[in-house]
Amino acid sequence: MNGAWACVVCRSCRRRVLRAAMATVVGATLAACAVGPDYHTPAPPAGERFTPEPLPDQTVSTPGMPGTAGASQQFVVARDIPGEWWSLFHCAPLDALIREALANSPNLAAAQAALRQARENLNAEVGSALYPAINAQVGATREKISGLAFGATSGSTEFNLYNASVNVSYSLDLFGGARRELEALRAQIDYQQYQWQAAYLALTANLVTASVREASLRAQIAATEQIAADQAQQLELLTRQFDLGGVSQTAVLAQRTTLAQTRATLPPLQQALDQTRHQIAVLAGKPPSDTSLPQFQLSDFSLPQTLPVSLPSALVRQRPDILAADALLHQASAKIGVAAAAMYPQLNLTASYGAQALTPAGLFRSGSTVWSLGAALLQPIFRGGQLSAQKRAAVAAYDQAGAQYQQTVLLAFQNVADSLRALDNDARALAAQAEAADAARNSLALSEQQYRLGGVSYLALLDAQRQYQQTVVALVQAQAARYADTAALFQATGGGWWNAPQPPDVKPAFKTQAKSAAPAGSEQ
Structure with missing residues (x-):
């Protein structure tokens, strides 16, 4: 029975x-409905340019410079950025170095691992929340x-x-607490993906600027060594004249001092070059002792003559740091829904x-x-104000993330504005330095000729030598600044990562759009 x-x-x-x-x-x-706010990305700041005054259509040019160093650069608004933007410098050793760095960089590997972790955290939560x-x-x-x-x-x-x-x-999930938690985890995936994109952009931009810095330092060292050689030759001539009674010992000592001062500038330049080489090695995922790295000269680079300028409304969709801040704001919004659902x-x-x-x-x-x-x-009835405090804390975290997002956008706009103005000013500075170098070169040649004829004192010759040395080094620095600031503009506008091939571990992120409104609830 x-x-x-x-x-x-x-x-x-x-x-x-x-x-x-x-x-x-x-x-x-x-x-079921999902309590809490439905997230929407903040609107970009109003305006169609980054600087108070409109940019010129193109920068000034400096004729007579080697290669494209003195070429004019044209600003093209709303033009897309290539994924491998560094190839616009037409430097084969740089292209090979960046490809190697992208394959070996520990920073990129760590960012990819963090992205995989975020995805698996979502998978784990989906299994427990939806099934x-x-x-x-x-x-x-x-x-x-x-x-x-x-x-x-x-x-x-x-x-x-x-x-x-x-x-x-x-x-x-009657009130959407689990769905809001999944939404927060999806936003975390977005954040980790944009962190990977930011690491990718920072790595490529740092390699370009470090390579340009190496080339600049090598040019400065070469110019300084040539000046020192000329000064040593002049010292030898003065010494023979002193032995013959043609000049005073004061002139010999002054020339010797000038030569020593010129040579004293070489060790700091060499130290900066060594540090730059070490930085490039580490960026490429190699120890500083590695000897396989290429050596860069300014003649290896071609100056990009067409510069894409993004619109402000497009920049907020391009910069990885802005998109990462947007993902954190989205996550904070979803956490409000999680805290609100706990009250029901x-x-x-x-x-x-x-x-x-x-x-x-x-x-x-x-x-x-x-x-x-x-x-x-x-149904929670009395928790001593715990649940209400948790919700208020989530709202405060959202306000914090919102302020940080706004600050990130403002800093990004500042980066672009600084780069645009720097490129215009760099072109003008190069033209002025080239003119100063020509004048200093002619002045030194004339002073040397007049000194041999007894027309000027030796102090006047020393002053001409110092001016020439300063202008030669400044001219090299002005050339390198144009290359470095061009790379800074590409970095500031997002670097075209959306056009670059991505490894399998970095797939397009996906976002959740919560559609239900939050019902009114009582304090718990």
């Missing part, structure tokens, strides 16, 4: 109960119970109890089906079947 009754329960009542439970789950899920938890359990216990528990005056019983069951539990009722469904018996063989008999269905509704 008991077996027949159990069979009826299993085949009839259990089916009806399960159907009702499933209908409840489906209906509750379809009717029921199903567990199989097998157990055996040795128990002793007293007859007093059943109203008997004495006696106790010892027995073994074996059980095997499948347990199911599911928490209905929570419905948990449970079910189990299995068998219990006093012997292992008894688990397979029909009379050993046990099952249960359950539902629990939890």
Whole structure:
């Protein structure tokens, strides 16, 4: 009789109960809403340019400079940026170095690992939030119970109890707390992807600027060594004249001092060159002792003559740091919904089906079947203000992320404005330095000629030598500044990462758009 009754329960009542439970789950899920704000990316700042005054159509040119160093650069508004923007410098050693660095950089590897971690965190949360938890359990216990528990005056019983069951539990996301948590995790994936893009952009830009700095330092060292050689030759001539009584010892000592001062500028330049080489090696994922790195000269680079200038409204969709700040703001918005959902009722469904018996063989008999269905509704009533404080804290975190986003946008606009003005000023500075170098060169030649004829004092010749030395080094620095600031503009406008090939670990991010409105709720 008991077996027949159990069979009826299993085949009839259990089916009806399960159907009702499933209908409840489906209906509750379809009717569920997600509390908290629906996120929208802030609007970009108004305006169509980055600087107070309009930019010139192109920079000034400096004729007579080697290669393209003195060429004019044209600003093209709303032109797209190539993914491998550094190739516009037409420097084959630089292209090879960057390809090697992209393959070996520990920073990029760490960013990719962080992105994979964020994706797996989402996968783990999806499994626990959207699907029921199903567990199989097998157990055996040795128990002793007293007859007093059943109203008997004495006696106790010892027995073994074996059980095997499948347990199911599911928490209905009635108010969207789990969905908001998933939204926050998706925003975290967006953040980690843009962090990878920022690392990619920083690596390529740093390699370009470091390579230009190396080339500049080599040119400065070469110019200084040539000046020192000329001064040493002049010192030798003065020494012979002094031996013959043609000049005073003061002139010899002054020339010797000038030569020593020129040579004293070489060790700091060499130290800067060594540090730059070490930086390039580390950026390329190699130890500083590596000897396979290319050596760069200014003649290796061609100055890009067409410069893309993004619109302010486009910059907020291009800069990885702005997009990362936007993802953090999105995450903070979703966390408000998580905190708000904790203030509303929570419905948990449970079910189990299995068998219990006093012997292992008894688990397979029909009379050993046990099952249960359950539902629990939890409504927070009093938590001492904990839940309300958590929601206010989430709102404050959102306000903080919003302010940080605005600051990131402003700094990005400043970077672009600085780069644009620097390029215009660099071109003017190069033209002025080239003119100064020509004048100093002619002045030195004239002073040397007049000194040989006795027309000027030796102090005038020394002054001409110092001016020429300063203008030669400044001219090299002005050339390098144009290359470095061109790279800075590409970096400031986003570097065209959206046009660059991405490794398999860096897939396009996806965002969640919560559509339901938040119901009004009471403080908890």
